[in-house]
Amino acid sequence: MSIKRSLTSVPLRLSTLAMLFFLMMGTQVFAVNPEVSDSEEAISAGKSIFNANCRTCHRLDQKNVGPALRGVTDRHSIDWTKRFIRNSQVLIASGDAEAVAIFTEFNQLVMPNHEFLSDDDLMNLLAYIEYGDKVDPAAQAAAGEGGQVAGGGAGIPSEYLTIILGVLVVVLLLILIVLGLIISILTKYLSNQKLDEEDKEFLEQKFDFKKILRSDAFVIIITALVMALVVKTALDELYTIGVQQGYAPAQPIAFSHQLHAGQYEVPCQYCHTGVEIGKSANIPSANICMNCHTHIQNVGGKEGISPEIAKIYDAYDNNKPIEWVRVHNLPDLSYFNHAQHVAVGGVECQTCHGPIEEMEVVYQHSALTMGWCIDCHRQTNIRANGNEYYDKLVQLHSNSKDALKVKDIGGLECAKCHY
Missing domain, CATH: 1.20.58 (Methane Monooxygenase Hydroxylase; Chain G, domain 1)
Known part of the structure; x- marks a missing residue:
């Protein structure tokens, strides 16, 4: 034996x-409505639609002006959701119980109609709502405090x-x-x-x-x-190494983007004047600040304003620039053009800079690594409609089943960013 x-x-x-x-x-299965696609292409297209039409009033995982959107296809049918997005007032006027409940809960605010959105647009939007930008709240909070997020690169x-x-x-x-x-x-x-x-x-x-x-x-x-x-x-x-995700330096003036861009909805382009016409977005001068602050918080003259706003007056009166500290730093070997992305590509500021309208203190939201940029070029569709510049490129790409993306027009070539 x-x-x-x-x-x-x-x-x-x-x-x-x-x-x-x-x-x-240890394996968990997360079930969302199977009719909603989880493909990267659908999520990317849906994100563009969300940023253009929904972002002002909605967030994915928290209430804002309107309800949190994540999980909407579990709470309602897809057909009902499409009809509500296209024209919520028609549903409310018909006495639909779900529509009336939402309308009542959110102070009877009227949601704009989106009848111009096709079925494909709506399905892409739902794909982004259900699968896009799932962020760990703890990691986001840590980034907001200015700590570096390990592993932020590729x-x-x-x-x-x-x-x-x-x-x-x-x-x-x-x-x-x-x-x-x-x-x-x-x-x-x-x-x-x-x-x-x-x-x-x-x-x-x-x-x-x-x-x-x-x-x-x-x-x-x-x-x-x-x-x-x-x-x-x-x-x-x-x-x-070289990743400054979460970087939030102290500024010479305690400027709140949450107050200006969020509460008062001042457009980014008003202060950052070069974002649509040049390589740099431009750091605002004291003159731009004074366009508003000449009339705001000016009770009692210069002596009646807050200490932080008084610093703007001092810079303006002494013709001395405010020494803002740059938050987003790219290496000298990289070329980036704001106008090319914002004016031509239609990229929203929040795509790279995160929820800037919610930041009391601005921090670097994205990794801004080469891998992060390349992934964006692989997923982003070209806005070719109504732009004759892309007509021949679209024609050459017509045999492909996929949409024309940045990678298809040289977006992955080294010389595009390094020359």
Whole structure:
């Protein structure tokens, strides 16, 4: 009778089953209406529609002027949702209970009609609403406080590496527990059997913890764990080199974008005058500030205004520029043109700068890495309608089933950004 052979064969199969069971238990399935596409193309197209038509009043995961939109296809049918988006007042006037409830909850604010949106546009919009821009609130809050977000560049995010390491450690512990249970059960069973002297000596041998610590298997396991932690730490640091995501420097004047762009809805282009006509968006001068502040908070003259606004007056009176600190910094080897993206491409400011209208203190929202830019060029459709410049390119691209994207007109060529 051979005990050694049986002790090595059974646990291996059970440990494999334990690993599969653990992985299955850790798998979650998130169900959204199957009619809504989760393709990157649909989500990207829907995001453009959302930014152009919905962003002023709605957010995906929180209430704003209107309700939070995420999960709308679970709360309502797709047909009802399309009709509400196109003309909510028709539904409300018909006495539809769901429409009337929303209208009443949000202070009877009238939602603009969107009858110009096609069925494809609406389905793309719903794809973005259900699947787009899912942000971890804790990470977003950390970014808002100005801390750097590890793993903000291209590659494997830091949290994924942490999860992988955690899973490996838990699987290892499960394997050890299963092996211990199997050995204990087999030992009790075999102790009641008739064994020869060699097998009996093997069965009755005492557990030697020091011997295990000195064993090759234990040394290999510990070495592998240490190396995995070292590699993870090194990757985290490498991915953050040159990435300033979350950077929020102190400014000479406590200017609130949440107040100006959010509450008072001052357009970005009013202060950043070059964004549609030049490479740079331009940092506003004191003259631009005084266009409004000559008439606002000017009760009692200069002595009656707040200390922060008084700094604007001092800069204006002394003809001295306000020394704003740049938040978004690209390396000198990279070329970026605001007008090309905003005026020609129709890219919304929030696409790169995040929810600027919600920021009390401006911080760098996006990674702004090369991989981040390239991914955008791969996903963004060209606005070719009504633009004769793209007519021949559209004609050349007509044989393709996919929409004409930035990558198709040289958006991935090195010389576009590095020359």
